[in-house]
Amino acid sequence: TAIAITEQPVSISVPVGYSFTLRCRAQGRTSLQYQWFRQYQSDCHLIPGATNQDLPIIAEQTQLYTCRVNDFHRNAVFSDWVKVEVHQCVARGLPPQLWRGEPVIVLNPSKQRVEVGQPLQLQCAAMGVPAPTYQWYRNGNLLEQQKRKKLWITHTKVSDSGTYLCCASNSHGEHWTNAVDVHIGGGEILPSAEHLQLFPLVFVLATGKIALLVGNNCYQHHPDLMAPVRDVFELSCLLEHLGFQVVSLLD
Numbered sequence: 001t002a003i004a005i006t007e008q009p010v011s012i013s014v015p016v017g018y019s020f021t022l023r024c025r026a027q028g029r030t031s032l033q034y035q036w037f038r039q040y041q042s043d044c045h046l047i048p049g050a051t052n053q054d055l056p057i058i059a060e061q062t063q064l065y066t067c068r069v070n071d072f073h074r075n076a077v078f079s080d081w082v083k084v085e086v087h088q089c090v091a092r093g094l095p096p097q098l099w100r101g102e103p104v105i106v107l108n109p110s111k112q113r114v115e116v117g118q119p120l121q122l123q124c125a126a127m128g129v130p131a132p133t134y135q136w137y138r139n140g141n142l143l144e145q146q147k148r149k150k151l152w153i154t155h156t157k158v159s160d161s162g163t164y165l166c167c168a169s170n171s172h173g174e175h176w177t178n179a180v181d182v183h184i185g186g187g188e189i190l191p192s193a194e195h196l197q198l199f200p201l202v203f204v205l206a207t208g209k210i211a212l213l214v215g216n217n218c219y220q221h222h223p224d225l226m227a228p229v230r231d232v233f234e235l236s237c238l239l240e241h242l243g244f245q246v247v248s249l250l251d
Contacts, residue, residue, distance in 0.1 A: 002075040003028040009067065011131040013085040014059045020129065022055040024067040024079050032069050039064040039081075059086045087127060101129030102172035109164060112182045114156050120184070122151040124177045126168035133169055138162040140233055156184045163233040176250045179233060181240065211236075211244045218251050 007025035014020065026032055036050035040063045047055070055065070062085050070076035087106055107125035114120050126132045136146035139162040143151070153160055165179040213235055215228030228250075236246045 002073065003032065003069055003071060003077045005069065005077060005079055008080045009055075009065065009082045010129075011082040011084070012059075012129045013125075013127045013131040014087070014129065015127060016059055016086050016088050018059045018086075020057055020059065020084075022057065022065055022067075022082065022084075024053055024055075024069070026069040026077070028069070028071045028075070030071045030073065032071055035068045035070075037066050037068065039066075057084065059084055061088075062086045083131065085131060087125070100172055101170065103128040103132040103168040103170055103175040105168060105175050105177050108178040109151075109166065109180045111180045114182070114184050116158060116185050117155050120151070120153040120156045120160060120182065122164055122166075122180070122182070123149060124166045124168070125149055126175060128168065128170045128172070130170050134166055135169070136164060136166045138164050158185050160184050163237060179236060179248050181237065209244055211239045211246045213239075213246060213248045215248070215250050 003026055005024065005026045007023060009022040009024050012020055022036075024034065024036075026034075034051055034053055036047045036055045037044055038047055039045075040061065055067070057065075062083070064081050064083055066081045067079040068076055069079070103126040105124065105126050107123065109122040109124050112120060112122065122136070124134070126134075134147055134149055136143045136151045138160075149166075151164065151166070161182055161184045163179050163181050166177045168175050168177070213232045215232035217228055232248050232250070236248050239246050
């Protein structure tokens with residue numbers, strides 16, 4: 001084509017009032033002109049005066065943006081639509097003062113108890129520049145189809161029970177939500193015979209009602225591990241079944 005976009009703008013997820021610059025770069029056979037547009041809900045508008053390669057913005061509300069690039073021969077192309085997601089209510093101190101854009105969790109999923117056949121929805125959210133991607137896990141196992149902020153299962157089965165958490169990641173790093181238990185079906189959850197065999201000392205020695213579990217996945221001089229995540233999940237389930245309040249932390 002006569003015009004080729006060489007740098008697409010990127011989506012971001014930021015707190016209200018955050019300042020950022022969207023960038024678009026293109027190459028063509030003649031001089032190029034730029035014009036930015038934004039869309040809020042279903043209305044798309046040209047942004048007056050936004051005719052540079054860079055578009056400085058102050059995040060006020062969630063909107064979509066695109067840039068049109070044209071030359072003097074009436075050739076024109078549009079950049080990808082990107083989303084500037086704005087979090088209106090963010091706890092004080094977030095993001096950190098020296099924030100580089102790494103993911104910061106602003107919404108954790110909540111514990112659920114659902115009847116068999118009913119829908120299950122878990123939700124999380126994270127800030128990040130660029131906007132984070134999401135990956136859900138159940139009992140430490142990756143859920144291939146669950147790659148959005150909202151985990152949705154239309155018709156639940158007993159096998160959907162377990163401990164869920166989500167990893168938000170971008171080019172600056174990753175961050176995990178809190179782990180939450182999901183129980184599908186009625187009745188009480190009882191510890192399995194396997195747990196009773198693996199952790200007999202828990203029944204003998206655990207006299208308090210609060211447990212702190214820390215699983216370290218990331219090491220400076222060693223590849224990242226997955227086993228601690230699974231171990232924390234299994235121990236967390238067991239201790240909660242025994243009446244403990246459990247605080248689970250990763251890294």
